[in-house]
Amino acid sequence: MHQATQHPRSGLRRWAALLALTLLALLTLSGCVRVQAALAVSEDDLVSGQLVVAQVAIKQGDSGPALTIPPELKGKVRAQSYTADGYVGQTVSFQGLSFAEITVLSDAITAGKQYRLSFRRSGDLVTMGGSVDLTELPADRADIQVKVTFPGKITRTNGINDNGTVTWKPKPGAVTEFDAAVQYTDKSGVSWTKWVTIVGASAIGVALLVLALAFFTHRRSVRAAGPPTVRRY
Template sequence: MQPPLTRARPRSRARLFALSALLLICVPLLSGCLRVQVSMGVSSDDRVSGQIVAATVPANDKDTGPQLTAPNSLANKIRVQEYKQDGYVGSQAFFSNLTFGEVQQLGSMSGQVGSAVQLNFQRSGDVVVLDGKADLKSVPDGSDVQFSVAFPARVATTNGTRDGDSIVTWKLPPGEVTAMRAEVRYADPNTRSFAGWAGIVTGVALGVAVIVGAMAYLGRNRSPRFEHPDAAGKDKQKV
């Protein structure tokens, strides 16, 4: 597995929180065309769900195509099943609720070198940047390799094909190295959690103030007010 791409991190007084992930998909190169389709969605709390398809045109009736195997550490978050469609055979893996760090472990789903896609998610404040590279030099012509990401907010910049405001797709050509990049802005989930807690604390404080005010009102002195006789006489004279 190749090391993840690195990016220079600017120095700033603002808090810089970086999360990186590396996805390395390896499938055996068999005779015939190759199909690799990766689609994933990034949620507003930096969780990743999606699927991976790895399949080839079978060489014979016994050829089952590339078989993906979930790593033990993610066995409860990944489900692998047979894939058979449009003359392709192989397997597809469904994953859900992965952290950026856990996405890196998807690279161990196959130990055979074939097509490789590197991804690096980096967060700086409210900005999330996806940097990726697909090395398909050894992939045969006619192969279908696609990568798609859905973000929780509008994509600001990208070198991929936009499919709406928040979805970007790259159709990766065989025999080439393709760079992928997308930038999106949405609130840091850690900041939102703090803001949410601050809101709860404020709500509790307001609730306490209301309760104290209500208790003071209910506990006020309701006895008849005493007036001095002279004061009452003076009031009558004024009338």
């Protein structure tokens, strides 16, 4: 019986998939994992901060987990090697990312979507949501902490709020959800007083424009009528 010949590219794809699964298993099961995130949200909905993703070196020359930076964020995000306390990995620093760009970065740098983070604004309310999946990580092999500083009043959170900075310390063996809601002050938008001033100035401007148009229209009509007729008695 004739045996089908396997295409070389098909074999390469299988090897690549196997290698990716192996790297993921090494990250979640071998050695301790360190994930530290420190973010600051500004009043104009921009996020800056630093993210460390590392693990204890398995062998000599181990560089830890490799993170992928999306091409569209190359100019705003910088990655460099991280080495401390026997951990190896990468530090990702970023400045002035929009809420949408934070979601893109979060989705890109994590294998298997273990880490998820997003921000949304609705009027003066900004909400943060996310999660970290540590279900496959042993209890004694994690050093994970997330800190986010907000500019407004925190109205709801499941983290520890310390004067506007919320901290989460996810536990191994479970999925930890991140949740926070922040009420922004008038500084983050147009205040009521400023709005009244703008509207008042606009009304005055419209009134002056109407008067000017009336004046020029009157002068034009006078010119069209010609010089006044002098009556002789």
